[in-house]
Amino acid sequence: MRRVADDPPRKSKRGPKIAVGVISLLIMGVTGYAWAAMQGLVNGLTTQDVIEGAEGEKPADGARDILLVGLDSRTDNQGNPLSQEVLDELRAGESDGELNTDTLILVHIPNDGSKAVAISMPRDSYVDIPGGYGKHKINSAYARALTSTRKELQKQGVSDPKELEQKSNQAGAKTLIQTIEKLTGSHIDNYASVNLLGFSDITKAIGGVDVCLNNDVKDQFSGANFTKGEHTISGVEALEFVRQRHGLPRGDLDRVVRQQVFMASMAKKVISAGTLADPGKLSDLAEAIKKSVVLNQGWDIIGFAQQMKNLTGGQLEFKTIPxxxxxxxxxxDGSAIQVDPRAVKDFIQGTTGQASPSEQPKPDANNKSxxxxxxxxxxxxxxxxxVLQSLTAEHGFTAGDAANSTARKTTVIRVPKGQKPAGEVVADALGGKPAVEEDKTVSAGHVLVLLGTDYSGQGATESAAQGAAQPESPAPPADDKTITANGVTCVN
Known part of the structure; x- marks a missing residue:
């Protein structure tokens, strides 16, 4: 059953922040064998060089970790701006000028035929972003690297728009991958992103997606206006369903669950014989994917599809990091979602059976001096x-002493004369790009870190968690429902 909204939803100044076309990539894994057989699909996909290592290199343990990303982009995957007609159809509103990654899912596919798991990371998770960017919301990692790289390229004299677009986006994706790897302890083997354009086309191509709500909802921000019970939605209605967070008991966490049930239901729909046996639907779906999907170079999609062709809906589960x-x-960054990196790594290890954090590569031994x-x-x-604990445990520096000092606004690193390189290594580990200064009072072989109120890097979140007797807004109880691609789960 489909319900038409009584009132037109109000346009948001920020526009759609969930590029739900990312679900198509999950389904590509489930039904890729059928798609890969279609002439021109693989050759028509856009790729980027964003994964470190040899192209097509097989993961050492045979398992595969795939990062799926939904980009809040107003362009297609060739960098061409979406037409105003398309933006109006999606009720995109005005762009805020930012390119954020607002859907982040780590898909772990074991090599023994057991269940695959898709693990969501809330977009506002407050994490350390490698490369000297410090601690920020995880959905800004891509944009920060993209922006800084674009500026650097322009300083170097690069003016070709396509070259700027390609290289800056590549830098954004690489930094995002590094951020996810640092948070989860997993090594990303493959990367796939989907832009805003993919959402509407993909949902329409398969004839809509079945969802179910526990209660009536009406939200002026997202435009969501549905009655309790089951609905078949596509296009704008589907976008409204996955965008809503206001008025939901668990806010962003309930929105993550909506994304998960939407993906599960879409996978179920595509797995069904009705879709796979319909050449027209498959053709439309393939065209939608070619317009909106970007994969890492060297990903053998046909081989991957053959590996995944026997995966059924019940062998795919959805979870969310603690x-x-x-x-x-x-x-x-205002209000964010606090996560404990150690708890996240333990959760990933327990869910996927990967090596525990203690078995991950050890800190750089060169820092011990x-x-x-x-x-x-x-x-x-x-x-x-x-901060000292983080620098010694995670980066291998030798621990000096930690103490309080007079109040200061700016974080500075001081080193003995001629020892700036050592200070730069510490600065990179801390993040946030603090200044490094020579100071004759600093002992040889030492680096002195003076923390100012601007500091938000390594160790800051852990300190806040330890110093707060009562969190201002503790995480709400977890939703115990198991979400798979085997049926339709009713949600908030």
Whole structure:
């Protein structure tokens, strides 16, 4: 049954922030054998060089970890702007000028035929972004690297729009992959992204997706206006369903669950004989994917499809990483979702059976020759000790001493004369690009870190978690429903 909204939804100034076309890539794995057999599909896909290592290199353990990304992009996968007609059809509103990754899913596919698992990461998760960017919301990692790379290329004299687009997007994807790897402890073997354009075309191509709601909903921000019970939705209605977070008991976490049940239902729909046996639907679906999907170079899609052809709906489960605080106050990014990196790694390991964090590569042994001392000028209790612990445990520096100091606004790293390279290594580990200064009072072989109120890098989240007796907004109870591609699960 389909319900038509009583009132037209209000246009958002920010536009759609969930590029739900990412689901097509999950389904490509489930039904790729049928698709890969279609002439021109594989050759028509867009690829980027974003995975480190040899092209087509097979994961050492035979399992495969795939990062699926939904980009809030107003262009197609060739960098061409979407027409105003398409934006109006999707009720996209005005762009905020940012390119964020608002759907992030790690899909782990074991090599023993057991269940595959798709693990969602909330877009506002507050994490460390490698490359000196510091701690920020995870959905900004791509955009930060893209923007800085574009500026650097322009300084170097690069002016060709396509070259700028290609290289800056490639840098964004690489930094996002590094961010996910650092958070989860997993090695990303394949990468796939879908832009905004893919959402509408893909849902329409398969004739809509079945969903079910526990209660009536009406939300002016997303435009969602549905009655309790089952609905078959596509296009704008589907976008409204997955965008809603206001008015839901668990906010962003319930929105993540909506994305998961939508993906599960779509996988079920495509797996069904009705879709696979319909040449017209498959052709439309393939065209939608070619317009909106970007894969890493060297991904053998046909081989992957053959590996996945026997996967059924019941062998695909959806989960979400654990969170600590839904309303974590950050220095620069407003309210975010606090996560504990150690808890996330343990969760990933327990869910996928991968090596535990203790078995991950050890810190760089070269850093042991540098002794780090930390002084806390922020007024935040325990921050110096937390930062020092992170630098020694995760990066291999030798621990000096941690103490409080007079209040200061700016974080600075001080080194003995001629030892700036050592300071730069510490700065890179901390993130946030603090200045490195020579200071004759610093002992040889030591690096002194002076933490200012601008600091939000390595160890900051852990200190905040330890110093807060009661989280301002603890994570709500987990939703115990198991979501698979075997049926339609009713949700908030």
């Amino acid at each position: 969170v600590v605080n839904m309303d974590f106050k950050t220095p620069e 540098t002794t780090v001392d930390v002084r806390n000028g922020t007024g935040k209790s325990g921050l110096a000790a937390s």
